[in-house]
Amino acid sequence: MTKFTPDHRNARAFRDALGSFATGVTIVTIASPAGPQGVTVNSFTSVSLAPPLILWSPGKFSRRHHLFARAPQFSVHVLAEDQKHLADRFTRGGAQFEGLAHDLSPEGVPQIPGTLTRFDCSLETVHDAGDHSLVIGRVLRVATTPGQPLIIAQGQWGRLDPY
DSSP, rough: OOEEEEEEEEHHHHHHHHSSSSSEOOOEEEOOSSSSSEEEOOOOOEEEETTTEEEEBBBTSTTTTHHHHSSSSEEEOOOOOHHHHHHHHHHHOOOOOOOOEEEETTTTTTETTTOOOEEEEEEEEEETTTEEEEEEEEEEEEESSSOOOOETTTTTEEEEEOO
16 A cells, blocks of 8 residues: 655645545536536535535636636536546537537526436535635436446446446
8 A cells, every 4th residue: 555645746646546436427517608518527426415405626727617616507417327428528628518419407507418317506605625616506406317327436437337
């Protein structure tokens, strides 16, 4: 086992260690003056059942951080095991919604059809957290369908293998 104190000299090792935690893959979408926006996110978690709150964490290094961290409404789409193509599409910038059929929530937020689960949220609060922000959203609506999630761990994409 390798041991170290995380600092600027071993940032890559720290990031790799964090990658040992398997997590689901989501896309967060918002409406913006420049049109629909989306970003692939794995920093998503539940916060509270009552009231229903979730959290995600956009990086401050992103050119679009201010759009996502301050969006009054947003949707979090949990990807299914066969939707890596969507994760790839929303990892890079550009016209992510070009040619992609999508709906709009009652609040005007783009919704990607066919994802495993979607949480439609309103912004509750934002907290500073180092080189990221913690965005807490109040869940307004949930849409879900049976299926298996897309997961990522140690830089590898995968799916659950129930036993």
